[in-house]
Amino acid sequence: MEPSVKKPWGGRFSEDTDSFVEEFTESVSFDKELALQDIKQNLAHAKALLKAGILSEEDYKQIEKGLREIEREVKEGPFPWRRDLEDVHMNIEARLTEKIGDAGAKIHTARSRNDQVATDERMFLKENLEEIVSLLKVLRRTLVILAERTVDVILPAYTHLQRAQPIRLAHYFLAFREAFLKDTQRFIDAYRRIDENPLGSGAVSGVDFDIDRFFTARLLGFTKVSRNSILSTSDRDFIAEVLFCCAITGMHLSRLSEDLILWASEEFGFVDLPDKLCTGSSIMPQKKNPDVLELIRGKTGRLYGNLISILTLLKGLPTAYNRDLQEDKEPLFDSLRTLKGSLIGMRKVLEGLKVRKQNMVSSAGGFALVTDLANYLAGKGIPFRKAHHIVGSLVAYLLEKGKKPEELTLEELKTFSEMFDRDALELLNPERVADRRRVFGGTAKEEVIRALEVAKREEGL
Ligand code: ARG
Numbered sequence: 001m002e003p004s005v006k007k008p009w010g011g012r013f014s015e016d017t018d019s020f021v022e023e024f025t026e027s028v029s030f031d032k033e034l035a036l037q038d039i040k041q042n043l044a045h046a047k048a049l050l051k052a053g054i055l056s057e058e059d060y061k062q063i064e065k066g067l068r069e070i071e072r073e074v075k076e077g078p079f080p081w082r083r084d085l086e087d088v089h090m091n092i093e094a095r096l097t098e099k100i101g102d103a104g105a106k107i108h109t110a111r112s113r114n115d116q117v118a119t120d121e122r123m124f125l126k127e128n129l130e131e132i133v134s135l136l137k138v139l140r141r142t143l144v145i146l147a148e149r150t151v152d153v154i155l156p157a158y159t160h161l162q163r164a165q166p167i168r169l170a171h172y173f174l175a176f177r178e179a180f181l182k183d184t185q186r187f188i189d190a191y192r193r194i195d196e197n198p199l200g201s202g203a204v205s206g207v208d209f210d211i212d213r214f215f216t217a218r219l220l221g222f223t224k225v226s227r228n229s230i231l232s233t234s235d236r237d238f239i240a241e242v243l244f245c246c247a248i249t250g251m252h253l254s255r256l257s258e259d260l261i262l263w264a265s266e267e268f269g270f271v272d273l274p275d276k277l278c279t280g281s282s283i284m285p286q287k288k289n290p291d292v293l294e295l296i297r298g299k300t301g302r303l304y305g306n307l308i309s310i311l312t313l314l315k316g317l318p319t320a321y322n323r324d325l326q327e328d329k330e331p332l333f334d335s336l337r338t339l340k341g342s343l344i345g346m347r348k349v350l351e352g353l354k355v356r357k358q359n360m361v362s363s364a365g366g367f368a369l370v371t372d373l374a375n376y377l378a379g380k381g382i383p384f385r386k387a388h389h390i391v392g393s394l395v396a397y398l399l400e401k402g403k404k405p406e407e408l409t410l411e412e413l414k415t416f417s418e419m420f421d422r423d424a425l426e427l428l429n430p431e432r433v434a435d436r437r438r439v440f441g442g443t444a445k446e447e448v449i450r451a452l453e454v455a456k457r458e459e460g461l
Pocket of ligand 1: 027031087113323325326327
């Protein structure tokens with residue numbers, strides 16, 4: 001039988017690849033997303049081959065010209081992607097050889113797709129993380145701007161979704177700004193580990209040509225060179241890390257979405273969402289649905305799923321490269337795309353958010369104030385546990401009478417404890433209660449303003 005000539009490995013094979021296998025194993029349908037990184041990498045590798053004396057000046061010039069053309073074809077669309085060429089790397093290499101002949105066929109000297117794919121992915125991730133970090137920054141700034149406008153808005157904080165204690169709305173927005181700041185730091189930290197050059201690691205053991213890996217690192221913008229060829233051709237820890245960063249950021253976005261969805265309900269009536277970000281119902285004319293927020297919440301499921309996929313993918317692999325690793329791309333691409341969309345969506349919602357100040361403050365009184373009656377007694381020397389019990393029976397009394405704490409008289413208070421004085425009644429006001437939390441990180445006005453100033457400075461606002 002004629003040996004197959006269709007594949008780069010055809011020399012060893014006596015049959016053509018089964019067409020099912022071609023379909024099943026191809027990755028070009030999705031890894032072509034790495035094409036521009038791959039072209040850049042080819043160019044850097046060609047320079048290294050020239051430097052090592054493996055390519056002549058003439059070969060190099062042709063390769064450079066061919067790659068420029070390919071870059072244009074990829075950007076403008078006419079690049080002829082072929083599934084039978086499996087992946088982005090073989091497509092680009094084959095196209096180069098088609099264009100320039102033998103010089104193109106030399107480019108695969110001293111490399112493997114194993115170091116190529118790891119290099120492309122790291123390059124791709126660096127760009128994507130820069131984008132995510134800047135989207136996070138815009139979101140944090142939006143939250144700080146909202147906080148600046150809402151220092152004087154009082155609402156109840158909920159624990160167990162029961163009214164707990166009054167807080168300033170600015171304090172709430174700054175909480176999420178803080179969470180997104182930590183998320184940003186996690187991405188930046190992951191970025192440091194991504195920023196190493198695997199090229200020159202070959203298939204697993206390094207290459208036996210005089211390739212200057214520090215030189216290609218500089219050309220590709222990596223600040224470090226990976227230190228072990230086995231690890232750098234087979235490790236996808238950096239992808240797992242990024243997927244974790246995406247998942248945790250998604251979780252924050254989802255919790256913020258959930259609050260805003262509740263707050264926009266008629267029952268809460270705390271906020272109005274911008275019309276242009278909501279949709280109506282085809283049957284119920286009164287409806288205005290918070291779809292963007294619901295989808296941010298829903299898409300968080302995928303971010304988790306992608307993280308679990310990659311961790312599961314990696315757990316049983318023998319060292320070093322295995323084809324299983326090709327399955328790293330779709331979860332990665334999906335999470336990056338999903339998170340970027342959610343970050344933009346959340347920013348748009350926040351920018352158009354209308355706060356219904358009156359509804360917020362009128363929910364912040366009542367029983368949300370009574371912790372401070374217990375604290376008042378504790379401040380007068382009654383052990384807190386006893387004070388809590390006293391105020392507990394006061395609550396039971398009020399519930400039975402159908403009265404609010406604000407309607408209490410001093411006489412009534414005194415029947416629960418002689419320690420209550422007139423100033424205890426003055427406590428029963430949401431703003432005053434909030435402003436008693438003067439502790440570092442608390443919700444008192446002066447503390448919120450201090451935290452706001454710090455946040456503004458940190459965000460360059
Ligand atoms: N498409 C492959 C991947 O994404 C590239 C590396 C292929 N290496 C191999 N030895 N078959 O993992």
